Amino acid sequence: MEKIKEILKKIRLVDFIIVAFFIVALAVGGYTYKGFRQTADKQIEATSKIVFKVYMRGVTFSGDKLPIVKGEKTFITIRNVPYNDVDIVDVKADRRKIVLQPLSNKKVVIEVEDAAQPDLYDVVVSLTDVAKITKDGAIVGGNKIKVGLPITIEGADYRFTGSVSDVRIVDAVADQAVNNGMNTTDDVQ
Numbered sequence: 001m002e003k004i005k006e007i008l009k010k011i012r013l014v015d016f017i018i019v020a021f022f023i024v025a026l027a028v029g030g031y032t033y034k035g036f037r038q039t040a041d042k043q044i045e046a047t048s049k050i051v052f053k054v055y056m057r058g059v060t061f062s063g064d065k066l067p068i069v070k071g072e073k074t075f076i077t078i079r080n081v082p083y084n085d086v087d088i089v090d091v092k093a094d095r096r097k098i099v100l101q102p103l104s105n106k107k108v109v110i111e112v113e114d115a116a117q118p119d120l121y122d123v124v125v126s127l128t129d130v131a132k133i134t135k136d137g138a139i140v141g142g143n144k145i146k147v148g149l150p151i152t153i154e155g156a157d158y159r160f161t162g163s164v165s166d167v168r169i170v171d172a173v174a175d176q177a178v179n180n181g182m183n184t185t186d187d188v189q
Contacts, residue, residue: 046133049170050140051089054125054151056162058096062119066093067158076127077152083141090126124165125153131169138167 061067068074073085096114114120131138131145138145149164 048133050131050138051126051128051168051170052145052164053166054162055165056123056160059121059123059160060119061121068125075154078141078143086127086129089128093121093123096120
């Protein structure tokens with residue numbers, strides 16, 4: 001009995017916490033090994049090509065032609081973490097517009113280009129990459145690609161920031177349509 005009292009006096013709270021942590025780690029490892037708990041790599045259902053659109057509002061550009069070109073590659077940064085080069089599938093750029101209502105007709109509105117800001121564009125860039133598909137969606141570079149995710153695209157002479165506005169998993173039929181030129185690129189007017 002005295003030996004037990006001596007041992008209990010020598011055990012400190014830190015020692016007890018370390019032993020408890022070790023037992024919990026062994027239990028979690030055992031559950032994972034037996035298949036009761038899934039790890040991240042077991043949650044991946046498939047690997048597929050995805051197309052996601054990045055919407056960039058208020059891009060200021062005063063050159064003749066937008067530097068983002070369909071068919072080229074662009075480097076993306078997701079949540080301030082550099083990822084990789086991805087293919088540009090489509091580029092659409094529109095000059096900033098304003099809405100006017102004529103004084104004579106209250107029900108009709110007219111949309112015209114904003115003459116006060118001739119170098120301001122709203123740009124939508126469609127990008128494609130191979131993603132891991134899970135129950136929660138597509139994962140690219142360790143990040144879930146979802147609508148609203150901030151992304152920076154960067155090339156040799158540009159760097160723009162926008163957010164994801166659409167995500168689609170591409171099957172073989174749709175992939176063939178993209179490669180056959182079904183999407184068009186709208187040049188800056």
